[in-house]
Amino acid sequence: MTLPRIAVDAMGGDEGVQTMISGAALARRRHEKFKFLLVGDEPRIKAALDAHPQMRGASEILHCEDVVGGDEKPTQALRRAKTTSMGLAVNAVKQGHAGAAVSAGNTGALMAMSKLALRTIKGIDRPALAALLPTLGDNDVIMLDLGANTECDARNLVQFAIMGAAYSRIVTGLEAPRVRLLNIGTEETKGTDQLQEATQRLREATGLAMRFDGFIEADKINRGECDVVVSDGFSGNIALKAIEGAARFVTDLLRNAFTSSVRSKIGFLVSRPATELLRHHLDPNNHNGAVFLGLNGVVVKSHGSATAAGVANAVAVAARLLEDDLTHRISADLAELGESKLSTTGGKSGGRSKRSAADEGQPA
Template identity: 80%
Template structure:
C-alpha cells in the first residue's frame, strides 16, 4: 500500500541537505511505499539526489527560497512561513499535498508554524511534543510533553495522557498502555494541585479509555520498564529528557575512557565488545529519533537536529507509521469516549458544582 506523501524539510538540521536526503533515501530503500515532497533549495536538493535515483523517482521537489535558522525566535519565523522550507512543508500538509511533515529544524518555530497552520484537534487545548525513550522493559516509553508547553494545568495533563496512550498503542502494540504522571513522589498527596487534579480525572476516566492509569512515577524510574507513557508539563519534561540523554552520554564516554586506560582494559574491551555494541545501540539517540507533535489536525514529526542519516530514516519511519495507523483518528475516538465534560472541566470545578447542587 502506498502511503500519502511525506513532506521533508530538506534544509533543517545541523548537517544540512545531504543528511536529510541520505536519510530519506535510506527510509525509501527500507520501505518502497514511501513517497516524498522534498522542500528546500532545489539546486542543492537535486545535487544530493544524484546518488539516490530510487529516492529521486519517488519524490517531487518544492523550491523554497528561505530557511529558518536555529537561533530564530518563533514569532520571527512565523512571519516567513510562506517562504521558508519549514513553513512550506507544513503548508503542504494543510493543503493535502502531503500527509505529514518532517523537519530537523528549530523546534520552537516548527511548533508555532504547525499550530498556526494546522490548528489543534477538537477537544485539545494545546499540542504536546512526544518522543520514545529506551527502557529495560520489552517496549520503548512514550514521554510527553517535552518542551512545547512550559506551564500546564490539570486539563492539559489529562489530554496529554489520552494522546500519549493513543501514540503508545501504535508504536508498542499494547491494548492498554500503563500511564503515569511524573511527580516528586508516588504518594497521592505529593506534587502540585494540577498533578493531583489530573490524577483524579484519569482515575475517574480509566475504564472509559484504552489505558491503565497507575498514578505517579519519579524521574529515576521512568526507564525501568514498568510504565509505557509518562506525562508531565513541558518544562519538567524537557529537563528530564536532557538529564536522561546526558546520563547516556556519560555512561558511553566513561566506558570509552575506561577501556582505553590500559592494555588489559583494551583486551577486556575486545572480549566484551558484543555487549558494549548492544549498549551503544540501545543508548544511541538516532535509534529513537522522531518526536511527534500530538494534538494537531495533521502529523508533524521533529527529527533531532544532530541526527545522522539513520536517525532521519527512523524519523521518517515513525511518520509513516503514524499515517498508516491513523493517529489523529485514534486520538479523536479516545476523546469521544472520555467525553468533553471530563477533559474540559477541572476536578475541583466539578466537585464544587456537585457540592453546590447537593445543598
C-alpha cells in the same frame, strides 16, 4: 497500501541537505511505498539526489531558498512561514499535498508553524511533543510533553495522557498502555495541585483504552515499568536532557576506562559485543522522531544532529502514524471520555495552560 507523500524539510538540521536526503533514501529502501515532497534549495537537493537515483521517481521538489535559523525566535519564523522550507513543508500538509511533514529544524518554530497552520484537534487545547525512549524492559516508553508547553494545568495533563496512550497503542500494539504522571514521589499526597487534580480525573475516567497507574519518579522512566509518562513541558524537557546526558556520561566513562591501559584495552576486546549492544541501545538515532500530538495532521521533529539513519527513523515514524490514523484515534478517545470530563473545575489549576514554548518565542 499507498501512503500520502511525506514532506521533508531538506534544509533543516545541523547536518544539511545531504543527510536529510540520505535519510529519506534509506527510509525508501526499507519501505518502497514511501513518496516524498522535498522542500528546499532545488540545486542542492538535485545534487544530493545524484547519490540516490532511486529517489527521483518517488520524489517531487518544491524549491525554496529561505531557511529558519536554529536560534530564530518562533515569532520571527512565523512571519516567514510562507517562504521558508519548514513553513512550506508544514503548509503542504495543510493543503493536502502531503500527509505528514518531517523537519530537523528549530523546534519552537516548527511547533508554532504547525499549530497555526494545522490547528489542534477538537477537544485538545495545546499540542504536546512526544518521543520514544529506550527502557530496560521489552517496551519503549513514550514521554510527553518534552518542551512544547512550559506550564500545564490538570486539563492539559489529562489530554496529554489520552494522546500518549493513543500513540502508544500504535507503536506498541498494546490495547491498554500503562500511563503514569511524572512526579517527585509516588505517594498519593505528593505533587502540585495540577498533578493531584489530573490524577483524580484520570482515576474517575471510564472507557479509555489505557491503564492509569498513578505517579512515577524520574529515575524510573527507563525501567520499563510503564508505557507512557506524562508531564508538563518544563519538567519533561529537563528530565529528557538529564536522561540523554546520563547516557552520554556512561558511554564516555566506558570509553575512557577501556583506553586507560593495555589491560583495559584487552578487556574492551573481550567485552566488545556487550559494549556495542549498549552503544546501539543508547544511540538517540535509533529512537529519533518526536511527534507533535494533538494537531490536525502529522508533524515529526527529527534531532538536529541526527544521522541519515536517524532521519530515516523519523520518516518511518511519520509513515506509521499515517498508516494507523493517529488523529482519528485521539479524537475517538476524546469522544469516549466526553468533554464534560475534561472541563475545568476551578481552583489553582483551572483554565488553560499559561504558556507554551511557541508563545514565549523560545525553542524547546
